[in-house]
Amino acid sequence: MSAYHRPPAKLTRVISFLPCFRLVSRAMSSSFIQEENQNPNYDPRKYYPARVGETISRRYRVISKLGWGANSTVWLAKDTTRSSNQYVTLKITNCGKEEQRSANEEVEMSRYISQLQSDHEGRKYVRLVRESFSIRGALGEHFCLVFEPLREPLWLLGKHLGSNGVPPAVLKPFLKLLLQGLDFLHSECHIIHTDLKADNLLLGFEDSGVLESYARQQENNPAPFGDDHGRPVFQSRPDFGHLRKGVGLVQISDFSAAVFGNVAEPHNHDIQPLPFCAPEVLLKATWTYSADIWNLGTMLWELLADRVLFDGLDPGSSTYSRVKHIAQIIRLLGPPPQLLLERADQGICSELFSSHGMMSATSIISGDN
Numbered sequence: 001m002s003a004y005h006r007p008p009a010k011l012t013r014v015i016s017f018l019p020c021f022r023l024v025s026r027a028m029s030s031s032f033i034q035e036e037n038q039n040p041n042y043d044p045r046k047y048y049p050a051r052v053g054e055t056i057s058r059r060y061r062v063i064s065k066l067g068w069g070a071n072s073t074v075w076l077a078k079d080t081t082r083s084s085n086q087y088v089t090l091k092i093t094n095c096g097k098e099e100q101r102s103a104n105e106e107v108e109m110s111r112y113i114s115q116l117q118s119d120h121e122g123r124k125y126v127r128l129v130r131e132s133f134s135i136r137g138a139l140g141e142h143f144c145l146v147f148e149p150l151r152e153p154l155w156l157l158g159k160h161l162g163s164n165g166v167p168p169a170v171l172k173p174f175l176k177l178l179l180q181g182l183d184f185l186h187s188e189c190h191i192i193h194t195d196l197k198a199d200n201l202l203l204g205f206e207d208s209g210v211l212e213s214y215a216r217q218q219e220n221n222p223a224p225f226g227d228d229h230g231r232p233v234f235q236s237r238p239d240f241g242h243l244r245k246g247v248g249l250v251q252i253s254d255f256s257a258a259v260f261g262n263v264a265e266p267h268n269h270d271i272q273p274l275p276f277c278a279p280e281v282l283l284k285a286t287w288t289y290s291a292d293i294w295n296l297g298t299m300l301w302e303l304l305a306d307r308v309l310f311d312g313l314d315p316g317s318s319t320y321s322r323v324k325h326i327a328q329i330i331r332l333l334g335p336p337p338q339l340l341l342e343r344a345d346q347g348i349c350s351e352l353f354s355s356h357g358m359m360s361a362t363s364i365i366s367g368d369n
Helices: 097-115 121-125 156-160 168-189 208-220 290-305 322-333 338-343 346-350
Strands: 013-018 021-025 027-029 060-069 072-079 087-093 131-136 141-147 201-203 225-228 231-234 250-252
Touching: 060 087, 060 208, 072 208, 087 097, 097 141, 097 168, 121 168, 121 250, 168 250, 168 290, 322 346
Parallel strands: 027 225
Antiparallel strands: 013 021, 060 072, 072 087, 087 141, 131 141, 201 250, 225 231
16 A cells, blocks of 8 residues: 655645535645655656546546555545445556556456356456546546445455454455455456455445545545646545444455466466466466466465565565575475476576476575575
8 A cells, every 4th residue: 555644734725626525635745745756667747637626527526545556546536427425436547558558458357257147156256347438638548447446455454453464263254255256257257367466355345334434534634735747646545444343345356467268378478466476477387277376375375474475585685586486485385296397497497406307406495484
């Protein structure tokens, strides 16, 4: 999640975008607002300059910023075309060919899944794009993806409960739902997610009143913002407060990197967050649905232990090594099966094994904790 700082109370200015929606928002130096502008590749022209109180596409009134990524910002908005309070999450992508391609792929995957005729229990644990549209920015078009609003990533549940990591007794019920969701994707949709991480497992609201209360708080006390080369950078407010009673259902989100598994040519490109890479991905031995299962297992370890199981780093170093990562897996689980090695990239294997199949990197394999 993105970090934010408590703003000084003395600087205020009034912003009004709609006659009936008056906001008092605190403007401050952009150096105090550390959001997407701390991204090393940040370009203020590529991010859409959304503002709290703005109505996007003549329909969605922006309530609050929920977070940001390298290629997008995420906002809570209210659908003004509905008579009742209908909130949505808006993901506004950066302009650019790669961002447009990624957004299009997520929309197409969502459309394919939603149109699939299936009564599989796991489909309710998959979060899809509701609709999409584009808006104009300084450098071109920005794709906007509309989602059902969800409370927070699963990893935040541990913080709410005052623990480091999510307690096993709390995480266990969600595991069944996640496996059902993955089974639906694999067996019914023939889709491999490829990017399972804690930020992509989202919890629903336990009570509709939580969202209503949050929206009122944001309208009464909008987030501060800084000015970065003429673009407003708003503070993210992803915290919906303490749990009231129980928790909502978990959903698997973000299909921008998903691929179909029922293809003639096996997949062999790099996928997955580095700490969660499956052995067949690291060895470049071609991969399929099972890569998601390894990904899920290693990610669950991180949720439980509040640290990754394999980091691919040498002690005291911040440099990642694919060979070191494989060595850490071997140290814990033993050498890979011969059938896997026969499919693997021989250049990678030669750094770990001799021509006779003996480990030639024992110092790497046994080197640290």
